[in-house]
Amino acid sequence: MLGAIFVASGARAVLRPDPLVPRAQLVTDRVPQFGKTDARTLVRLNGALQFVGGLLLATGHASRPAAAALAGSMVPTTVAGHPFWTIDDPAERTHQQVHFLKNLGLLGGLLLAAVDTEGRPGLGYRTGHGLRAVGRGTRRGLRTARREARIAAKSAAIGRHLPG
Numbered sequence: 712m713l714g715a716i717f718v719a720s721g722a723r724a725v726l727r728p729d730p731l732v733p734r735a736q737l738v739t740d741r742v743p744q745f746g747k748t749d750a751r752t753l754v755r756l757n758g759a760l761q762f763v764g765g766l767l768l769a770t771g772h773a774s775r776p777a778a779a780a781l782a783g784s785m786v787p788t789t790v791a792g793h794p795f796w797t798i799d800d801p802a803e804r805t806h807q808q809v810h811f812l813k814n815l816g817l818l819g820g821l822l823l824a825a826v827d828t829e830g831r832p833g834l835g836y837r838t839g840h841g842l843r844a845v846g847r848g849t850r851r852g853l854r855t856a857r858r859e860a861r862i863a864a865k866s867a868a869i870g871r872h873l874p875g
Contacts, residue, residue: 713820717765717781724758731792738791760784768824778824785821789814 724731728751735750735757761784767777793814795807832840 712769713817713824714765714767714769714777716817717761718769719765721758721760721762721765725755725762728754728758734791734794737794738787757784757788761788775825775827778821778827782818782821782825785814785818789818 731754732750735754739748739750739753760780764777764781764784767773768781789811793807793811795804795811798804798807
Protein backbone atom coordinates (compact mmCIF):
# COMPACT_ATOMS: atom_id res chain seq x y z
CA MET A 712 0.00 0.00 0.00
CA LEU A 713 2.89 2.34 0.73
CA GLY A 714 4.16 1.97 -2.82
CA ALA A 715 0.86 2.94 -4.48
CA ILE A 716 1.24 6.68 -3.94
CA PHE A 717 4.71 6.59 -5.49
CA VAL A 718 3.49 4.69 -8.54
CA ALA A 719 0.75 7.27 -9.12
CA SER A 720 2.80 10.39 -8.44
CA GLY A 721 5.84 9.02 -10.27
CA ALA A 722 3.80 8.26 -13.39
CA ARG A 723 2.27 11.74 -13.24
CA ALA A 724 5.72 13.36 -12.97
CA VAL A 725 7.09 11.37 -15.92
CA LEU A 726 4.10 11.99 -18.17
CA ARG A 727 3.34 15.62 -17.17
CA PRO A 728 6.41 17.20 -15.54
CA ASP A 729 5.68 20.83 -16.50
CA PRO A 730 3.43 21.73 -13.51
CA LEU A 731 6.16 20.52 -11.14
CA VAL A 732 9.10 22.30 -12.80
CA PRO A 733 8.70 25.77 -11.17
CA ARG A 734 8.81 24.32 -7.66
CA ALA A 735 11.68 21.99 -8.56
CA GLN A 736 13.68 24.98 -9.83
CA LEU A 737 13.57 26.46 -6.33
CA VAL A 738 15.72 23.53 -5.22
CA THR A 739 17.78 22.93 -8.36
CA ASP A 740 18.86 26.58 -8.55
CA ARG A 741 20.33 26.35 -5.04
CA VAL A 742 22.27 23.12 -5.58
CA PRO A 743 25.30 23.61 -7.85
CA GLN A 744 25.44 19.92 -8.89
CA PHE A 745 22.11 20.37 -10.69
CA GLY A 746 23.25 23.46 -12.58
CA LYS A 747 23.94 21.60 -15.84
CA THR A 748 20.70 19.60 -15.82
CA ASP A 749 17.38 21.33 -16.39
CA ALA A 750 14.68 21.01 -13.75
CA ARG A 751 12.26 19.31 -16.17
CA THR A 752 14.68 16.42 -16.69
CA LEU A 753 15.27 16.11 -12.95
CA VAL A 754 11.51 16.06 -12.30
CA ARG A 755 11.13 13.24 -14.84
CA LEU A 756 14.08 11.29 -13.39
CA ASN A 757 12.67 11.65 -9.89
CA GLY A 758 9.28 10.55 -11.20
CA ALA A 759 10.81 7.49 -12.86
CA LEU A 760 12.62 6.60 -9.63
CA GLN A 761 9.39 6.95 -7.67
CA PHE A 762 7.41 4.94 -10.20
CA VAL A 763 9.87 2.03 -10.29
CA GLY A 764 10.53 2.17 -6.55
CA GLY A 765 6.79 2.21 -5.85
CA LEU A 766 6.26 -0.82 -8.10
CA LEU A 767 9.08 -2.72 -6.41
CA LEU A 768 7.79 -1.82 -2.97
CA ALA A 769 4.19 -2.71 -3.86
CA THR A 770 5.15 -6.09 -5.34
CA GLY A 771 7.62 -6.97 -2.59
CA HIS A 772 10.60 -7.33 -4.92
CA ALA A 773 13.77 -5.69 -3.57
CA SER A 774 11.55 -3.78 -1.17
CA ARG A 775 14.33 -2.70 1.21
CA PRO A 776 16.50 -1.01 -1.45
CA ALA A 777 13.38 0.40 -3.11
CA ALA A 778 12.22 1.91 0.19
CA ALA A 779 15.67 3.41 0.78
CA ALA A 780 15.74 4.96 -2.71
CA LEU A 781 12.22 6.33 -2.26
CA ALA A 782 13.18 7.79 1.12
CA GLY A 783 16.09 9.55 -0.54
CA SER A 784 13.83 10.97 -3.23
CA MET A 785 11.31 12.20 -0.65
CA VAL A 786 13.64 14.82 0.82
CA PRO A 787 14.00 17.06 -2.26
CA THR A 788 10.42 16.31 -3.29
CA THR A 789 9.08 17.48 0.06
CA VAL A 790 11.29 20.55 0.31
CA ALA A 791 10.51 21.64 -3.26
CA GLY A 792 6.86 20.65 -3.30
CA HIS A 793 5.63 21.95 0.04
CA PRO A 794 7.69 24.95 1.25
CA PHE A 795 5.03 26.17 3.70
CA TRP A 796 7.54 28.46 5.39
CA THR A 797 7.63 30.70 2.30
CA ILE A 798 3.85 31.18 1.99
CA ASP A 799 2.09 34.21 3.47
CA ASP A 800 -1.56 33.21 2.91
CA PRO A 801 -2.65 31.39 6.14
CA ALA A 802 -4.98 28.94 4.38
CA GLU A 803 -2.44 27.98 1.73
CA ARG A 804 0.30 27.82 4.36
CA THR A 805 -1.77 25.37 6.43
CA HIS A 806 -2.54 23.32 3.30
CA GLN A 807 1.14 23.06 2.39
CA GLN A 808 2.11 22.31 5.99
CA VAL A 809 -0.35 19.39 6.08
CA HIS A 810 1.17 17.97 2.88
CA PHE A 811 4.69 18.52 4.24
CA LEU A 812 3.82 16.59 7.41
CA LYS A 813 2.12 13.88 5.32
CA ASN A 814 5.35 13.47 3.39
CA LEU A 815 7.29 13.24 6.65
CA GLY A 816 4.95 10.42 7.68
CA LEU A 817 5.57 8.68 4.36
CA LEU A 818 9.31 9.15 4.87
CA GLY A 819 9.04 7.49 8.29
CA GLY A 820 7.17 4.55 6.76
CA LEU A 821 9.80 4.23 4.05
CA LEU A 822 12.60 4.24 6.60
CA LEU A 823 10.85 1.47 8.53
CA ALA A 824 10.38 -0.51 5.31
CA ALA A 825 14.05 0.00 4.45
CA VAL A 826 15.20 -1.66 7.69
CA ASP A 827 12.44 -4.29 7.89
CA THR A 828 13.80 -7.82 7.66
CA GLU A 829 10.30 -9.33 7.30
CA GLY A 830 10.74 -11.44 10.43
CA ARG A 831 14.06 -12.88 9.31
CA PRO A 832 17.03 -12.12 11.54
CA GLY A 833 19.40 -9.52 10.21
CA LEU A 834 23.03 -10.11 9.32
CA GLY A 835 24.29 -8.82 12.67
CA TYR A 836 22.09 -11.22 14.62
CA ARG A 837 22.95 -14.19 12.40
CA THR A 838 26.68 -13.48 12.68
CA GLY A 839 26.55 -13.16 16.47
CA HIS A 840 24.36 -16.26 16.77
CA GLY A 841 26.76 -18.24 14.58
CA LEU A 842 29.77 -17.12 16.59
CA ARG A 843 28.06 -18.11 19.84
CA ALA A 844 27.22 -21.54 18.37
CA VAL A 845 30.84 -22.03 17.32
CA GLY A 846 31.99 -21.02 20.81
CA ARG A 847 29.57 -23.48 22.44
CA GLY A 848 30.73 -26.27 20.14
CA THR A 849 34.37 -25.51 20.89
CA ARG A 850 33.75 -25.53 24.65
CA ARG A 851 31.85 -28.82 24.41
CA GLY A 852 34.61 -30.38 22.34
CA LEU A 853 37.22 -29.25 24.84
CA ARG A 854 35.23 -30.69 27.77
CA THR A 855 34.79 -33.98 25.90
CA ALA A 856 38.52 -34.16 25.11
CA ARG A 857 39.44 -33.53 28.76
CA ARG A 858 36.97 -36.16 29.96
CA GLU A 859 38.26 -38.71 27.44
CA ALA A 860 41.85 -37.94 28.48
CA ARG A 861 41.00 -38.50 32.17
CA ILE A 862 39.26 -41.78 31.33
CA ALA A 863 42.23 -42.92 29.24
CA ALA A 864 44.69 -41.98 32.02
CA LYS A 865 42.65 -43.89 34.63
CA SER A 866 42.33 -46.88 32.30
CA ALA A 867 46.09 -46.90 31.73
CA ALA A 868 46.75 -46.65 35.50
CA ILE A 869 44.38 -49.52 36.22
CA GLY A 870 45.83 -51.51 33.32
CA ARG A 871 49.35 -51.25 34.78
CA HIS A 872 48.16 -52.93 38.01
CA LEU A 873 46.43 -55.87 36.29
CA PRO A 874 48.33 -59.09 35.79
CA GLY A 875 49.17 -60.04 32.34
